[in-house]
Amino acid sequence: EVQLVESGGGLVQPGGSLRLSCAASGFTFSTYAMSWVRQTPGKGLVWVSTISADGTTTYFADSVKGRFTISRDNSKNTMYLRLNTLRAEDTARYYCAKDCGLWCFDYWGQGTLVTVSS
């Protein structure tokens, strides 16, 4: 059974940093691209970032480019999202998602909540 479990969310002040983790199990992690998608309060899902299976290629939404970094440790079956220079508008539930290989997400986690507030 595929499982994705996010962690690392919490309350952080504007300008602060946070690292989210996504622990994966139930599939061969090293052969799939992985992504982060977020949902701000009362709004829809928005794609944030994607990392290739081998970790060498990354993609970011314009709204987070230069502030967020994505990485993965295939030996630990874990993906990370480093959030820097956080803004109030980054407040959201962050979901990790497994890429299906055909430009879709076939499994998602339950999400971790990030709140940026002073």
Added chain:
Amino acid sequence: QSALTQPASVSGSPGQSITISCTGSRSDVGTYDVVSWYQHYPGKAPKLMIYEVTKRPSGVSNRFSGSKSGNTASLTISGLQAEDEADYYCCSYADSHTSYVLGSGTRVTVL
């Protein structure tokens, strides 16, 4: 990146059919046959319902079907049931940013 355009809400009575539209451009929906649809209950993990425009993952009810015409994709739910009340999002590859673009989301209400 601008979101794909979906109606904010769609409603229907039990047993009826409803269709949710998802409008993009030639940079995404219009060119690439990789539109997917997700069912999302707030606070829960979203669930893949349709991929590659028309394909259903194993375990997804055949009451859910997808189609595409030009720059607009559609999700049809037939035989509407109370459990279908949720938010639905479309998604596509967008070549303008070599990335995903998600729809604005549609709240489905079963009357």
